[in-house]
Amino acid sequence: ETRMIWLIASEAAYAWVSFIAPFLLGLGLLLSFVRQRGGLHLSEAIWGAAPVGYLFFAWASWLASCLYNDSTPGARGIPFHAISSVYIFGSLVAYVLLTWHVVRLSKDPAFGATIRLQFKTILTDNFHTLLFLIALTYFTAIYYTHALMPDKEGNVWSGGAYWSDLAFHLNVMSSFLWGHNSDSISLRLSAQPQSSIYAGYPLSYPFIPDFHSATFVALGFTLRQSLLIPSIVLTVSFSMLIYCFVLRLFGADLVSTSSELKKIRLDRQRAISDPDSFKGRIPIHAIASGSLATTRRGRGAELAAFLAVFLWMLSGGVGGWTMLRDKPFNWDTIMGEDWIQKCSDGTEIYWFAAISHVLLPQRSATYAYPLNLVLFSLFHAMIYEHNPTPAPIPDQNNSVVAVQKKKKAQTQPILPGGFLFCGIVMGLLPLVHIHSYVTVGIVGICLALFNLRRSLSLFPTG
Numbered sequence: 001e002t003r004m005i006w007l008i009a010s011e012a013a014y015a016w017v018s019f020i021a022p023f024l025l026g027l028g029l030l031l032s033f034v035r036q037r038g039g040l041h042l043s044e045a046i047w048g049a050a051p052v053g054y055l056f057f058a059w060a061s062w063l064a065s066c067l068y069n070d071s072t073p074g075a076r077g078i079p080f081h082a083i084s085s086v087y088i089f090g091s092l093v094a095y096v097l098l099t100w101h102v103v104r105l106s107k108d109p110a111f112g113a114t115i116r117l118q119f120k121t122i123l124t125d126n127f128h129t130l131l132f133l134i135a136l137t138y139f140t141a142i143y144y145t146h147a148l149m150p151d152k153e154g155n156v157w158s159g160g161a162y163w164s165d166l167a168f169h170l171n172v173m174s175s176f177l178w179g180h181n182s183d184s185i186s187l188r189l190s191a192q193p194q195s196s197i198y199a200g201y202p203l204s205y206p207f208i209p210d211f212h213s214a215t216f217v218a219l220g221f222t223l224r225q226s227l228l229i230p231s232i233v234l235t236v237s238f239s240m241l242i243y244c245f246v247l248r249l250f251g252a253d254l255v256s257t258s259s260e261l262k263k264i265r266l267d268r269q270r271a272i273s274d275p276d277s278f279k280g281r282i283p284i285h286a287i288a289s290g291s292l293a294t295t296r297r298g299r300g301a302e303l304a305a306f307l308a309v310f311l312w313m314l315s316g317g318v319g320g321w322t323m324l325r326d327k328p329f330n331w332d333t334i335m336g337e338d339w340i341q342k343c344s345d346g347t348e349i350y351w352f353a354a355i356s357h358v359l360l361p362q363r364s365a366t367y368a369y370p371l372n373l374v375l376f377s378l379f380h381a382m383i384y385e386h387n388p389t390p391a392p393i394p395d396q397n398n399s400v401v402a403v404q405k406k407k408k409a410q411t412q413p414i415l416p417g418g419f420l421f422c423g424i425v426m427g428l429l430p431l432v433h434i435h436s437y438v439t440v441g442i443v444g445i446c447l448a449l450f451n452l453r454r455s456l457s458l459f460p461t462g
Contacts, residue, residue, distance in 0.1 A: 019050065025091075026049030028100075036110070036113075039385075043128065043240070044245075044248075051371050058367075064085060068082035078218040084219070126302075130306070145157075149224075150224075173217070180196075230366075231360075241370050248377060250301040313355055368432050368436035375422050379444070
């Protein structure tokens, strides 16, 4: 019985470290930017939570390991006490943030109404649920068979492009655990990690993703588990964030059913005729101005977003098209032809595929791509969705009258802290994935140039 209790407790601790704590921390941070309009959708906060949480826990673990001074002679490896302290502190921060949001649900009726509407949208979106099940099943299966899969004889297996990059990533991880980057001298902020391939040369590869997996091993995970768990979580999150981002670009609203839309319209009419009945629920100005009176999201937008995920995942070149054009489409051709490495005339061609050549082998891209979409979603929300209109003002008889055209529109600051959060995440990207850092920087510069007046303001408003 004692052994069983200890086993359950250890499994719960592993689950907390590998997923629950990072997810809760990321969710607590991203819920601060959830809005009915001009902010993140609840689904974006949910699917961006784990990537954001992994980012902050990975960086905090690296900093704690560098600052921790183990004076024990011959001490090597990632210090357990430093990493465990990071997860304890991060869990406390997540608890404080989520407690604050729970209080907001009761104190801020508009925030509560937004969360309920958006949560109902998630539950009633069949494409959203179907995509999650497909992504979870597919990526679990593909990582399970590629990430050091053991056989009965004790061998471990991999395959494809994942196999070609795996040796390097395991080399970097091992250098922090047992190798030349594991001593107390190497693990310092002033000391750059050394290359695990070229002796005596500094490591010129973004190492945070591999260091993050190495911390899992230091806490008791196997190498296989340290690769499997974050990879599956991040690729599933990335798939769902693509879906959410395309919906955002299509301008999809937050209302999922016609009955909910009808209820909002009735509430708006009641707010105009009987404002006292809405005291303490939803601010009358929000309803009367139409900020909650949106139109129903069409299934066409959801279908387009669903298909967009597969278009991105299957992207990489035109090899498949040339085969379909020039080869007979039958069972022998499908099973016997090389559809990736050859053209239809049999000549060799090499083209990257998103899943097999990027997401699987390049762990830095796996960590960074979902973060990119979180940042792009925030950019889009803060710049292109924050267009408030003048709010009607009740007169002395509690009837709503239109604001005069000359009266300045009532505006609010754009997501206080939103751009600061984006800047912090972007500042942490170079040691995660340098290409993503450059990409986000270029996009951010272009958006700033397109919106000069807002970019030069210390307190930008709509």
